[in-house]
Amino acid sequence: MSKFLKLSALPRSWDTAILGLLAMVLILASTTTEGFLTSLNFSYIFSNTSEITIMAFAMTFLIITGEIDLSIASILALGSSMLGWSYQKGAPIWLAIIICLVVGTVCGFINGFLVTKVGLGSLAVTIGTLALYRGIANGILGENTVNEFPEAYTSFGFDTFGTSFMPKTMPLIIFFGLLFGFLLHRTPFGRRTLAIGQSPEAARFAGINVVRHKIIVFTFTGFMSGVAGVIYTFRFSTAQADNGVGLELLVISAILLGGVSIFGGVGTMWGVVAGVLLAGSVESWLTLREINAQWRTIVTGILLLISVAAPVLVAKGKERREHKALKS
Numbered sequence: 001m002s003k004f005l006k007l008s009a010l011p012r013s014w015d016t017a018i019l020g021l022l023a024m025v026l027i028l029a030s031t032t033t034e035g036f037l038t039s040l041n042f043s044y045i046f047s048n049t050s051e052i053t054i055m056a057f058a059m060t061f062l063i064i065t066g067e068i069d070l071s072i073a074s075i076l077a078l079g080s081s082m083l084g085w086s087y088q089k090g091a092p093i094w095l096a097i098i099i100c101l102v103v104g105t106v107c108g109f110i111n112g113f114l115v116t117k118v119g120l121g122s123l124a125v126t127i128g129t130l131a132l133y134r135g136i137a138n139g140i141l142g143e144n145t146v147n148e149f150p151e152a153y154t155s156f157g158f159d160t161f162g163t164s165f166m167p168k169t170m171p172l173i174i175f176f177g178l179l180f181g182f183l184l185h186r187t188p189f190g191r192r193t194l195a196i197g198q199s200p201e202a203a204r205f206a207g208i209n210v211v212r213h214k215i216i217v218f219t220f221t222g223f224m225s226g227v228a229g230v231i232y233t234f235r236f237s238t239a240q241a242d243n244g245v246g247l248e249l250l251v252i253s254a255i256l257l258g259g260v261s262i263f264g265g266v267g268t269m270w271g272v273v274a275g276v277l278l279a280g281s282v283e284s285w286l287t288l289r290e291i292n293a294q295w296r297t298i299v300t301g302i303l304l305l306i307s308v309a310a311p312v313l314v315a316k317g318k319e320r321r322e323h324k325a326l327k328s
Contacts, residue, residue, distance in 0.1 A: 025285065028285075033289055035288055043167060045283075054228040071127075074132075078137040078229075079226040082103045083230065084238075100230050107129070137241040145239065147237050149233070154237045156168045157234030177269065196264075197263075257275035
């Protein structure tokens with residue numbers, strides 16, 4: 001019971017630290033970099049993190065259960081390729097979007113089936129499907145790109161509401177954020193997710209169908225990767241096989257930076273949102289400072305290491321303080 005209380009308290013402490021770090025980055029960037037504290041730049045930050053945020057909402061559930069999906073960016077690319085291919089072949093744009101979402105959902109289900117029913121590790125499975133789904137996308141479009149989409153849809157991907165900094169994708173992101181936040185923090189589904197992450201065996205003894213639950217979460221993740229594929233396609237007005245390369249690491253680092261434990265069982269949705277905004281703000285800051293892409297990649301790696309190590313260090317620090325308090 002005491003272990004559970006410690007795990008429950010951890011995200012709150014780390015969320016506070018992340019919010020403080022986010023505030024510090026915003027203050028430093030705005031005072032040292034011209035153009036950071038502008039509506040145009042914040043519009044870029046929100047737009048550039050759209051797909052990351054969308055995929056992070058579902059991936060949060062997956063990591064909390066103790067699993068991972070490295071194929072999400074490849075699912076995005078496959079869904080995007082199918083969207084472009086089907087539209088190019090004469091399908092209405094609404095049908096092409098549905099095809100993209102169905103492809104993402106099926107890919108997520110396949111990952112979940114292989115992990116839960118076949119009994120393979122999620123890391124190994126999704127490394128394999130990362131290459132498989134990207135390879136299928138290459139087989140569909142090859143080196144070709146599809147970039148002729150209706151203007152109403154492409155403007156949804158990158159345009160803002162009037163002269164504000166709010167992208168047109170923001171209402172969709174807010175909707176999914178509220179939905180997944182409610183699922184995680186206010187429903188039995190969320191409680192089952194946390195219970196499975198803390199102890200799959202105990203969850204089974206409590207009557208939770210762990211296999212079915214994980215398949216649902218993997219399928220959720222695939223579906224949200226399909227949604228991200230739609231947004232990515234319209235934002236860049238391009239469907240091609242190499243869309244979203246490397247996004248999986250950005251999603252995972254943002255989630256872990258937001259306080260979700262890589263070992264499972266711990267996490268909050270508001271922490272993930274803060275992690276995404278922190279990563280996006282740092283990326284924007286470095287870009288405005290004209291730091292080259294190689295250094296930005298190094299910073300992303302450092303953030304990933306911090307996101308893994310910091311919560312563990314925070315937990316150990318709390319443990320030491322509690323131990324001293326008990327001694328005294």
